[in-house]
């Protein structure tokens with residue numbers, strides 16, 4: 001059996017009185033797309049900060065690409081992260097920003113410049129690649145953020161709202177790119193509020209609510225739990241598991257979902 005790309009065991013993060021992430025345990029198969037859902041404030045960003053080693057857990061453990069998150073140097077070469085606000089330098093051009101990131105990752109120059117060109121072209125950014133990022137639109141910045149997260153072909157990419165700010169064509173390109181990267185065995189940990197994106201791409205969906213993993217399964221399985229008839233959507237399922245907290249917890253306890 002191959003090592004899971006992500007494993008969490010009772011991962012917990014407290015901020016004073018607030019329990020942002022509460023004893024979350026899960027396993028994400030290598031090469032799969034994991035859709036990570038939850039209402040505002042559920043703890044998704046905190047979970048991704050923990051898994052990308054930007055925040056330390058209060059208790060519990062996790063391994064990413066086979067390495068403990070306690071060991072930042074071991075984990076970071078294997079991951080890419082698109083946070084809500086991607087770290088990019090306004091004074092650089094799009095191409096310079098990507099070359100800078102490739103340099104940080106020690107990528108061979110000829111290989112990385114070919115991949116940068118290919119990704120810029122794919123996201124329709126080639127014509128603006130030599131313009132300063134300060135003049136980029138929100139969507140253009142988002143494209144740069146995504147490209148830099150996957151440029152080094154990490155084993156696991158954490159993407160927080162990757163289609164945010166993108167026009168319909170660019171959003172389509174983003175979804176196609178995510179599917180393609182997963183086909184190439186990259187594990188994608190995808191957090192978004194746009195449920196059709198998750199429905200289309202995710203092999204497994206986990207729903208976080210008040211820091212707890214209240215449901216987990218493939219999209220069809222989750223929909224079948226919504227109890228709104230045969231035409232239940234992922235939105236119905238999401239609302240069911242994040243509003244009827246007691247029932248969800250009971251099912252978790254009964255081992256029906258997690």
Ligand SMILES: Nc1ncnc2c1ncn2[C@@H]1O[C@H](COP(=O)(O)OP(=O)(O)OP(=O)(O)O)[C@@H](O)[C@H]1O
Pocket residue numbers: 015018019020038039040041042043044045046047
């Ligand atoms: N640095 C921090 N200090 C104190 N509390 C925090 C901090 N970061 C997050 N929290 C709290 O932890 C909880 C989870 O927040 P988090 O940002 O992880 O949620 P989220 O699921 O990403 O929400 P959203 O969908 O709105 O982005 C919230 O109650 C939030 O107020």
